[in-house]
Amino acid sequence: MSLRDRKRARTRQALIDAGAELFERQGYDGTTVADIAAAAEIGTRTFFSYFASKEELLFPDADERIRAAEEAIASRGPDDGPADVLLRALRTSARDTDLLSPIAARRIELIRTVPAVRGRALQIQLDAQRVIADRLAEAFPDRLDPVTAAALTGAFIGAVTGALQVLLAGPGTDAQAVRTALQTATDVALAPWQHHTSRNGA
Amino acid sequence: MSLRDRKRARTRQALIDAGAELFERQGYDGTTVADIAAAAEIGTRTFFSYFASKEELLFPDADERIRAAEEAIASRGPDDGPADVLLRALRTSARDTDLLSPIAARRIELIRTVPAVRGRALQIQLDAQRVIADRLAEAFPDRLDPVTAAALTGAFIGAVTGALQVLLAGPGTDAQAVRTALQTATDVALAPWQHHTSRNGA
DNA sequence: GTGCAGATATGCAATGGATGCAAGTACGCG
């Protein structure tokens, strides 16, 4: 990696960190892009050459996750069915720190409370869903037509999202509750597609 | 309805119509709120006492639809299970003109092409999903815990959304294709919950 | 009909995100 690339990566991370801290301290709306740029010691204008919008700062790894999910689909085993593949994609792209680490908790809080952030999060999710549905249809051309693949993917992601939404709306949530909810959601969505009941470890 | 209310309703409709025409003619981003307000003959500032944002103009009946869905759940028959109730809610809140009328087609086009509009549409959908999940859990307290109700609702709406997304991404779509896709989506999401296969007429 | 209280409408100014443009500056490579 060249100096230029290293520098750019460092600045990018500085922006992410500065954003996280300022959002924590002053709230999302109480923090301006100018604040964040100043904290990372770059010009305000330059912020937008790193992130297309203020919201993007909260989802810096969206692309990687989608790639990870695609990778999980591509590297499926010969006996895996659509349900297995979706579960693998979920486990691969959603790390277990995603719901319980303090940083993640604050992100979820922002998704819940700031409309602009929620809107962006949902868009990212829908984009991911489309990609996964395409890959899934490609992976099982005999068993899944494109519409069915999209419906199945939508059902899977929708179930997980819905379950987490109610779960996280309540008070303090522990790791075990998250696991149970995920198991419930994946069972609901995938029941007819699973040969044998599988354990969920995400 | 008082004069005041009638006047307000008329202005509101004028804004919706003006928005639809201007978006059609100049594009969404090419139309400013000031343009819309002027076309409806009100002050720019006043626009925001009718709609909280420019995007809201495209979803003027979101509240009614959610109420309609709640009503559909409340008025369920004694033999209806969760799957029947969700199907009724869908048929009630989504009119068949929603996907095929020219006005609706343009709205869908905007949802697909304008990020801000897509974000708002998804938020409205998620809000509706939460309400429906709550009502569903209340309707079947013995059979559905809150998390399962949310997962089921999410799977149902997610499947429909996913299927429509791929379907509408393709070229010209006719009524029959929409019906088939909806049938596919609801089957995928509700298969284990349906006693007997039901016909879908939405 | 008159007048008051509350709801509406509007203008003005300010804030803040986002973008185009035109220099300026740094980096990679020959």
Add this chain to the structure above:
DNA sequence: CGCGTACTTGCATCCATTGCATATCTGCAC
């Protein structure tokens, strides 16, 4: 070293959105 390209940045601008103060209108009571 020297050039071409990529990255930064300041500046001006556009536009959505909001607070505030003011003017206007409507519903209702007397």
